[in-house]
Amino acid sequence: MNATATAYPNIALIKYWGKQDENLILPATPSLSLTLDVFATTTTVRLVDHEFDTVVLNGDETDGPFAERVVRFLDIVRAQSRNSARAQVITRNSGPTAAGLASSSSGFAALALAASTAFGMELSSKDLSRLARRGSGSACRSIYPGLSSWHPGSDETSHGEHIASTGLDLSMVIVMVNAASKSISSRTAMRFTTETSPYYAAWVDSSQTDMQRALDAIASADLPALGLLVERNALKMHASMLAADPPIVYLEPLSLELVRFAGSLRREGIDVFATMDAGPNVKLLCSSQDAGIVAEQISKSFDIETIVARSGPGVYLDDSAVKS
Ligand code: PMV
Numbered sequence: 001m002n003a004t005a006t007a008y009p010n011i012a013l014i015k016y017w018g019k020q021d022e023n024l025i026l027p028a029t030p031s032l033s034l035t036l037d038v039f040a041t042t043t044t045v046r047l048v049d050h051e052f053d054t055v056v057l058n059g060d061e062t063d064g065p066f067a068e069r070v071v072r073f074l075d076i077v078r079a080q081s082r083n084s085a086r087a088q089v090i091t092r093n094s095g096p097t098a099a100g101l102a103s104s105s106s107g108f109a110a111l112a113l114a115a116s117t118a119f120g121m122e123l124s125s126k127d128l129s130r131l132a133r134r135g136s137g138s139a140c141r142s143i144y145p146g147l148s149s150w151h152p153g154s155d156e157t158s159h160g161e162h163i164a165s166t167g168l169d170l171s172m173v174i175v176m177v178n179a180a181s182k183s184i185s186s187r188t189a190m191r192f193t194t195e196t197s198p199y200y201a202a203w204v205d206s207s208q209t210d211m212q213r214a215l216d217a218i219a220s221a222d223l224p225a226l227g228l229l230v231e232r233n234a235l236k237m238h239a240s241m242l243a244a245d246p247p248i249v250y251l252e253p254l255s256l257e258l259v260r261f262a263g264s265l266r267r268e269g270i271d272v273f274a275t276m277d278a279g280p281n282v283k284l285l286c287s288s289q290d291a292g293i294v295a296e297q298i299s300k301s302f303d304i305e306t307i308v309a310r311s312g313p314g315v316y317l318d319d320s321a322v323k324s
Helices: 065-081 103-118 125-135 137-141 186-196 200-219 223-242 253-267 288-301
Strands: 002-007 010-014 019-021 031-035 041-048 054-057 060-062 086-093 147-150 160-162 170-175 273-276 282-287 306-310
Touching: 002 103, 010 137, 010 200, 010 223, 010 273, 019 186, 031 137, 031 200, 041 103, 054 065, 065 086, 065 103, 065 125, 086 103, 103 125, 103 137, 125 137, 125 160, 137 147, 147 200, 170 288, 186 200, 186 223, 200 223, 223 253, 223 273, 223 282, 253 273, 253 282, 253 288, 282 288, 288 306
Parallel strands: 054 086
Antiparallel strands: 002 041, 010 031, 031 147, 041 086, 054 060, 147 160, 170 282, 170 306, 273 282
């Protein structure tokens, strides 16, 4: 009747960009991500005796597009659980919302666990991941700790999967280029890319190879091989968007300067690689051992906030958390 869950955002190393099915959120490309240990989302779902759902985001009751997405997601939970109750959803992001820092991945992973529990379902990780996917594709990977993959497939077979650690101790240095919410949602931007970008087919095609090579690099704990693929995969995704009509430009001049800066650190012998999502913020992938040096180098050269994130936990029920 009442459940609270916490989840952490994941940042894709090999990106999901483009859908095969918009309604079921089935991806066109395989993806691979690292769940972080910063910017958690904690969500409480309480079944209520009202005629409609209510949504409280970061302390304020909201009825905008975010609330509509939450209500559509609750409709899926109601259908699966055969329980027509309405709910109050109280959700709090400890990081910036909708700034290309994967708040939707932690948000819908936490909502999937809190809502399925409150509506009386006990789902396996696989089914929880399938459910989270319906809220936001990337959320299906935040069910799991550390590294996870997500493959295209059917509603039944497309879900996140945990990748066992192979000796790589990865961190990300998050560089806050701009914490404001993005001007165009990833959902809309993906649709424009899929429908209009002449580079979209090439992007989908090359994602298969990138994914296989990235999995091989993880299996052999080869950070330089993984990192070069990660950086190039992100740039290919942005290239596909830049060629869309209308063009989608999430990156800012400073984002590109940071990509260059990662290259110059590599020339000095530090294995560090840039990745960017649906927003201008840059995440620098490196070993946990080098994360402090990377953050220090950024602070020396740029007047900008950095946050060091390590590998974080999968979603969990969190009954100790504040519920209002
Ligand atoms: O799950 P969405 O709709 O927020 O899309 C996420 C898209 C990227 O963050 C750009 C890439 C990814 O795989 O997370």
